[in-house]
Amino acid sequence: MSAEVLPLRLTAAMATKIAREIASDTGRVAFSSHARSQMRKRGINATQVYRCLRAGVLAEGPYVDIHGYWRCAFETLTAGDSIKAVVAFNSRELLIVVTAI
Known part of the structure; x- marks a missing residue:
């Protein structure tokens, strides 16, 4: 499966839609070592x-x-935090979590 090229201009609404689409499948979300360290x-x-x-x-x-x-960064209240x-x-295939705060 070839990765779909993302547009040169990405609006907030488009970024949110793409990120949510990718994140709907946990197998398409990767955590950087920095993110894992910060999460711990x-x-x-x-x-x-x-x-x-x-x-x-x-x-x-x-x-x-x-x-x-x-x-981009997303923020929410979860488990009281x-x-x-x-x-x-850079495509609609994989979302890399860079860090979590």
């Missing part, structure tokens, strides 16, 4: 991050990072 340090689990990505509000972005990936998940993606 802050007591955040993967279920909270998935919930943030699927139902949270766009808090930052979208913008293109130095590696050419679209990057405010969670922010920063993600990167």
Whole structure:
């Protein structure tokens, strides 16, 4: 399956739709080693991050990072805690969790 190319301009609504679409399948969400480390340090689990990505509000972005990936942050209240998940993606195939706050 070939990856669908993302548009040169990505609106907040488009970024939210794409991220939620990808996050609906946990097999298409990858966690960077930095994200895993920060999650352990802050007591955040993967279920909270998935919930943030699927139902949270766009808090930052979208913008293109130095590696050419679209990057944005989602925020929500889950399990009594405010969670922010920063993600990167360059196709509709995989969402990379960069960090969780």
